[in-house]
Amino acid sequence: MASLCLLLLLLWAPGGSLVIAEKDIQQIKAVFDKEYKQYVNSELQYIYTFNHTLLRNKTEGVRVSVNMLSDQKVTPLLVVVRQKEAVLSFQAPLTLRGLYQRNYLYKDVGRTLCQPPTKAESVTQYFYVDVSTLSEKNTTYRLSVTHLDNFVLWTEERFTFNATPSQPQYFKYVFKEGVDSVIVKVSSPMAFPCSVISIQDIQCPVYDLDNNVAFIGMYQTMTKKAAITVQRKDFASGSFYVVVVVKSEDEACGGGLPYYPLNPDTPMDHGTREKTLEVLISPAIGKETYIGGILFCFGVFMSFYLLALFIPCWEKWRKGRKDAGLLNSVGSINDETASLLGKSSSQKYDGCGYGSLAEHSSVVSPEDCTDSLVSSGDASYSYTERPLDNFVSRPRLESLSSVEEDDYDTLTDIESDKNVIRTKKFLSVADLARKDKRVMRKKYQIYFWNIFTIAVFYSLPVVQLVITYQTVVNVTGNQDICYYNFLCAHPLGSLSAFNNILSNLGYVLLGLLFLIIVLQRELSHNRGRMFNRDHLEECGIPKHFGLFYAMGTALMMEGLLSACYHVCPNYTNFQFDTSFMYMIAGLCMLKLYQKRHPDINASAYSAYACLAIVIFFSVLGVVFGKGNMVFWIIFSVIHILFTMLLSTQLYYMGRWRLDSGIFRRILQVLYTDCVRQCSPPMYVDRMVLLVMGNIVNWSLAAYGLIFRPNDFASYLLAIGICNLLLYFAFYIIMKLRSGERLLPVPLLCIACTSVVWAFALYFFFQGLSTWQKTPAESREHNRDCILLGFFDDHDIWHFLSSIAMFGSFLVLLCLDDDLDCVQRDKIYVF
Known part of the structure; x- marks a missing residue:
């Protein structure tokens, strides 16, 4: 642009020789804060000299403002400001290009001059403002050069100013001693016009127009709020510029596009898009706050480890005090228990409920266990209130000494046998x-190994992708890529929001603690089988731990992937945060169903295939x-078809076929049960659950x-x-309805x-950010930190x-501990 002004003085002669045009150049020794109203044309040029x-130790801003009074669009006014170390040029009216090559004209143009730092105590600087045009007609303008009294921003002091697309503003901030980072907060009472906040190093030129503000530094679009954390280590001079630019269009902030003429070559006078803004710079948190937050986080969750260690120790100590007084009574009761289970009196039952939080016993006390076993032979016992006439008892093994007796499955694969058992009105x-048991144990262990394999292959590309996202944010400075809560986003190293x-x-x-608890319960259960194998195979809910693992x-993978998502949260990687939430919900439902249906639960392959379909739809x-x-x-x-198919599968316990005759059989059942005799459903409990x-x-x-809804992933979740929740509530209701009880621990x-x-x-519903809107609109929901700063x-x-998920898992783990001493033919299926 500087060379353009020199070319304005040169004309090519018709003969091809270069000649200097005759032009009247008027030089005026100008002063600050005075308004100069002149006119120029192709033969008249003004040069204003300022010093x-x-x-x-003092920084002053200088601002040049030009207002074009004539209606000239084809041949604009050209303004060149020449300084010692920089040249600034612009035209009036200023033409800014928006979306789809739209052009907008602004007659009032104002620019702040770049002020390079000086090493001397004081120095007098001269600069020149050249005003010219190529128009043959007179072009009238108004020029003024002023000092900016508030060019330097101070910590914790609010400063209010106005800006337009043709009159951007920028201010300087110098870090105080001992301050390593600050938060630049910019606010406005009006959402539109859309604006851009940029943080740039102290250098010339300053990029303060809509078409170049994203060239260097960090920047955000803004409606009502913007916040950028600035670290001292990123600026060698210990200072930076806060640049505020108002955009010509609001589309980047979620607003609509203005009306535009049909002819794209016709510039549109956009009037004044003035916006009032307020800037506040506050010190960011220090190292002590980081350390305090880290220690608090570890302290909260390590306390659960201490609690999990304390409970078994306390239970062991409590039981140790009672062992002396209960030894004789427990021995006699165990003799009676053994006789009820078909064992000799020499095979004593050394406690019940293996696989608990305690070391050698479950949450069911020996007294409760023996009481249950004695009462189970009484006709008045609550577990036998339902008729058991059609129960098919499991054949009792006379001896466990032969290995061959454990090598076969007591339920053959003959379809008629399954139909006889699973279609009974009341199932146990x-x-x-x-x-x-060994076959079923391997079946449910596959759940753990499959999810472990899925986790490895799923997480590796996720980690690589989010690292790339964070690198792009750090290199480009575009903070619209990630949807943080910028008012409480504390960086650490390359991470922009370490606290999240x-x-x-x-x-x-x-999740790791839950795995340890499950492992302890499994080891305790296996240790108990060595002494009371027959009892554990005849009483209680079958212990299968694969789904718990x-x-x-x-749960652990949810934490890892949620952390990856929060490295750079946006709509393209939100499924990272929700994928294992689907897994957790599905596994919990499978575990609830497996408690009462251990032999007919879904296999790991079909279950994960269904969950993969869910993630695919997500x-x-x-x-x-x-x-x-x-x-x-x-x-x-x-969704509706899948619900109906699953309902049929659950109602008939898998004893149905999906083939060409399915519709004929449906009509036959409807005619028989609803038209001819209007009989109630055979499985009332199941029907209630499935209808709900x-x-x-x-x-x-x-x-x-x-x-x-725009947030489909959350809708699917x-x-x-x-x-x-519906199935869990049904399970609890049916458990109480069947005469079972909730022990104090699960309750x-x-x-x-x-x-x-x-x-x-x-x-969760506070909604500090949302990728369903534009980044600028998302920042309107940002809030300050509320815990430990x-x-x-x-x-x-x-x-x-x-904590709630961990507690929910514990509920599933110990929900049926009250049945550890109840024979399985008296535990009902629902």
Whole structure:
């Protein structure tokens, strides 16, 4: 642009020789804060000479403002400011290009001059403002050069100013001694016009126009709020510029595009898009706050390890005090127990309920255990209130000394045998726990090994991708890529929001603790089988721990993938945060079902295949689901069909066929049961659950089809959670209805977990950011930290939800401990 001004003085002669045009150049010794109203044309040019004194310990801003009074669009006014170390040029009216090559004109143009630092105590600087035009007509303008009294920003002092697309503003900030990082907060009472906040190093030129503000430094689009954390180590001079640019269009901030003429070559006068803004610079947190937040996070979750260690020790100490007084009575009761189970009196039962939190016993006390065993022979016992005439008892093994007797499955694969047993009106756990224990153990261990394999192959590309995201943010400075809560995003190293990553530690630590507890229960159970094998194979819910291991692994992976998502949260990687939530919900439902249906539960391959389909639809919903009616129709139809197929599978215990005759059989059942005799359903309990489940799922499908929520991943997760809660509530109700009881430990876990879930959901719905909107609109929801000056509402959600999930897992782990001493042919299936 500087060379352009020199070319304005040169004309090519018709003969090809270069001649200097005759032009009247007027030089004026100008002063600050005075308005100069002149006119120029192709033969008249003005040069204004200014001088001012620069002090090393004082920074002053200088601003040049030009207002074009004539209506000239084809031949604009050219303004060149020549300084000692920089040249600034612009035109009036200023033409800025927007989206789709739209051009906008602004007659009032104002620019701040770059002020390079000086090493001398004081120096007088001269600069020149050249005003010219190529128009043959007179072009009238108004020029003024002023000092900026508030060019330097101070810590914790608010400063209010106005900006337009043609009159950007920037200010200087100098780090104080001992301050390593600050947070630049910019706010505005008006959402539009859209603006851009940029942090740039002290250098010339300063990029302060809409078409170049993203060239260097860090920047954010803004409606009402913006916040950028700036670290001293990124600026060698110990200072930086805060640049504020108002955009010509609001599309980047979620606003609509203005009306534009049909002819794209016609510039549009955009008037004044003035925005009032306020800037506040506050010191960021120091090392002490980082250390305090880390110690707090570890302290909260390590306390659960101490509690898990304390409970078995306390239980062992409590039981040790009672052993002396109960030794004789327990011995006599065990003799009677052994006789009831078909054992000799020499085979004493040394306690019950193996596989508990305690070292040698479950939460069921010996007294409760023996009472249950004695009472189980009484006709008045609550577990035998239902008729048991059609129960098929499991053949009792006379001896366990022969290995061959354990090498076959007591339930053959003959279809008629399965039909006889599984289609009874009242089923007991003994009917559905007839397969070989070693076979079933391997079947459920596959859940753990499969999810471990899935976790490894899923997490490696996720980690690579989020590292790439973070690198792009750090290199380009574009902070619109990631949807942080910028008012409480504390960087550490290359990570922009370390606190959001740290708060996911609870999922990993509590998931690991749950695996340790499950391992301890399994070892205790296996140790108990060495002494009371016959008892453990005849009483209680069958102990299969593979699904529990899978649940603990899924909880740990949820923490890892949630941390990866929060490295750079946005709509393209949100499925990282939800994939293992689907896994957890599915595994919990499978575990509930497996408790009463151990032989007919889904295999690991089919279960994970269904979960893979769910994740596949989650990805499709994120990509294509926003407002796409065709997608929502297809998904709703598939959702309803899958619900009906699963309902049929559960109602008939898998004893049905999906073939060409399915519709004929449906009509036959409807005619027989509803038309001819109008008989009630054979399996009333199952029918109640499935009717309620279909009502819930059909309602959710209708909601999705009508409202088409933008956050499809959360909608899909809500479907899974609603079904899990419905099944869990049904399980608890049927457990109490069957005469069973909730022991104090699971009852306490349910109560505490419910309270924690309630608080966790409260913090989850605070909505500190949302990738369903533009980055600028998302920042309107940003809030300051609320815990230790380090954690925000979403971090508290991470804390509480990890604790709530851990508590929920414990509920499933010890929910049926009251049945450890009850014979399986008296434990009902529901």
